[in-house]
Amino acid sequence: MSSEYREVRRQLAEILKDEESARGGWLVDLQNQLVTWFDKWDGMFREWLVNLFGIPIPVGWGWLLPVLIILILLFTFFWIRRGVHYTRHREGDAGSASMPAGEEVHRWWREGEMKAEQGDYREGIRCLFRAVLAALEERKVLIRGDHKTNREYRQEVEQNGSGLLSLFSALTLRFDLVRYGRLQAGEGDYREFRRLSAPLVEGGDRE
Incomplete structure (x- = not known):
């Protein structure tokens, strides 16, 4: 194997390594951004909850209570809406079925x-x-x-x-x-x- 061939292979390996490192770096950067964003919002929620309830919230759980509150509010909204629709439906049925x-x-x-x-x-x-x-x-x-x-x-x-x-x-x-x-x-x-x-x-x- 000539010295020129070995040099070409070495350069090709370095290029492939650099490309792989670049791709891995992009994924790492994205992951780091997501973690940073999560930590930021988690900190904001935990601070808001502490100010609101005076209860310290463990790290990583600050987002949970707002999500639960939103889910409860959505469930309550649809439940009330369903109840109103059902009541109107029943009233409509009673009105149409009843007669003097x-x-x-x-x-x-x-x-x-x-x-x-x-x-x-x-x-x-x-x-x-x-x-x-x-x-x-x-x-x-x-x-x-x-x-x-x-x-x-x-x-x-x-x-x-x-x-x-x-x-x-x-x-x-x-x-x-x-x-x-x-x-x-x-x-x-x-x-x-x-x-x-x-x-x-x-x-x-x-x-």
């Missing part, structure tokens, strides 16, 4: 008549009974509840409108036989149920 009791009575009565015209007398009777319950609730004779039984309704009618008890008891008896018993409802059953329901729904003006 008189209108609800008419709606159930019309539904019952329509079911009877279609030959579904059993469902027609159910709708008329819903109209009766809505009418009595409007008159503050009873309060409807999804899990209430007809026996509980009769007790409320007895307490708040004893003059209607006999008629309401006869109506609930027929309803229970049709709805829960083995009685097959026909047109005659529907008309009889309609006749008994009419006096309980707005004073019988539906006859």
Whole structure:
């Protein structure tokens, strides 16, 4: 191996070493800048926390509490926003689903008549009974509840409108036989149920 060749290899190795050192130096400089920036802000946060709470914060933890505070504030903001949206949604649903009791009575009565015209007398009777319950609730004779039984309704009618008890008891008896018993409802059953329901729904003006 000639001396010229060895010299060229040495110079090439030095050039590669210099380039590698330059690249490593750039990474080291970036790392040093990041560490300096972190130490600067960590010191500022720790000083701010000490002035605010009077509690010394360990080195490297000064940034943690502000981050936690920001996260808590963001979580609280979205939670409140979600609650407001949910409340408005529920209010909107309630407003659209609710209607004046008189209108609800008419709606159930019309539904019952329509079911009877279609030959579904059993469902027609159910709708008329819903109209009766809505009418009595409007008159503050009873309060409807999804899990209430007809026996509980009769007790409320007895307490708040004893003059209607006999008629309401006869109506609930027929309803229970049709709805829960083995009685097959026909047109005659529907008309009889309609006749008994009419006096309980707005004073019988539906006859």
